[in-house]
Amino acid sequence: MEKLFKEKRELLDKLPIGIAKCKSIIEDNVNDFIIEDSNDTLCKMAEKKSYEFLNEKFTKAFPKAKDSLFDWVKIFNEVAITQKDKTIEQYFEVFEKYLRIEITSIEKGYFYLIIEDISLKKGFNDLLLEKQLEVEYLEEELRNKSKKDSLIDVYNQQVMIKKLKFKMENFKKDGESLFCAILNIDKFDDLNYKYTIEFSDTVLKEVGEVLKKSIRKIDVLGRIGNDEFLIIMPNITIDIAKIVVNKIKSQIRTDIKSLPKGELTISGAIEEYEGESLEEYYQRLKNSVKKAKKRGRDTVLL
Numbered sequence: 001m002e003k004l005f006k007e008k009r010e011l012l013d014k015l016p017i018g019i020a021k022c023k024s025i026i027e028d029n030v031n032d033f034i035i036e037d038s039n040d041t042l043c044k045m046a047e048k049k050s051y052e053f054l055n056e057k058f059t060k061a062f063p064k065a066k067d068s069l070f071d072w073v074k075i076f077n078e079v080a081i082t083q084k085d086k087t088i089e090q091y092f093e094v095f096e097k098y099l100r101i102e103i104t105s106i107e108k109g110y111f112y113l114i115i116e117d118i119s120l121k122k123g124f125n126d127l128l129l130e131k132q133l134e135v136e137y138l139e140e141e142l143r144n145k146s147k148k149d150s151l152i153d154v155y156n157q158q159v160m161i162k163k164l165k166f167k168m169e170n171f172k173k174d175g176e177s178l179f180c181a182i183l184n185i186d187k188f189d190d191l192n193y194k195y196t197i198e199f200s201d202t203v204l205k206e207v208g209e210v211l212k213k214s215i216r217k218i219d220v221l222g223r224i225g226n227d228e229f230l231i232i233m234p235n236i237t238i239d240i241a242k243i244v245v246n247k248i249k250s251q252i253r254t255d256i257k258s259l260p261k262g263e264l265t266i267s268g269a270i271e272e273y274e275g276e277s278l279e280e281y282y283q284r285l286k287n288s289v290k291k292a293k294k295r296g297r298d299t300v301l302l
Helices: 002-007 009-014 040-046 063-067 072-082 119-139 157-174 188-194 197-214 238-255 278-295
Strands: 018-027 030-038 086-092 097-104 110-117 178-185 220-223 228-234 266-272
Touching (some): 002 009, 018 040, 018 072, 030 072, 040 110, 072 086, 072 110, 097 119, 157 178, 157 220, 157 278, 178 197, 178 238, 178 278, 197 220, 197 228, 197 238, 228 238, 238 266, 266 278
Antiparallel strands (some): 018 110, 178 266, 220 228
């Protein structure tokens, strides 16, 4: 690979994949890495000039990495240390793209990144589903119904069920992992009684905004009941799902302004899809929500 960078630079720059040579570093007892060299394709993916990130700490050149749910520095450096190659397909918040990343290490302390942008492939499937939904609504003369919930700017139940079916098909076809969460506002009926229904609508809108802000860009959020929300989380692990839920609970405590701090909490459950029918999976998810409610407020079972 080093020989290619030196002798075949023109060829590397024309390749449709990004290639980078990286070196692990430790500065002030903090692990990081620098990109010593890269081809032009990587610069285009990152939407940066080479001088903006070459020989600069990754976390400084790409500050979005610090807000990512994935510790990319740790993931990449582990390959450099162990010299065990790894391939990842994941939404990369740093570049705001779906990427297939091959990490390979030839020399200890160094590693190469071979990066393919697969955003178009992933995005095309979702776009196709959107178009199919629009056609179905037109054919059924449901022009007066939006795909969005009438109160909150999230998907309604009909659309969420169709999107869930679509993600289940991806699971069976591509083996893409899939988790779903159902979240309810604790004792929502008591809020209606204590305040007013109109006030409760304000609370629902606030909760919807918190959820939209807390989930990943590739997650899908919808309202499937009065105070019930469904989150579809594709291409995720249980550990990352836990991080998403903890972020939601934390934001609920800090971002809900219409009620005294701590008065509003949410409960629910997350379940991994294992290939069963929609009805069986949905029932398993609902049963877990019931168990969470029995345990008390602010409980999300995983």
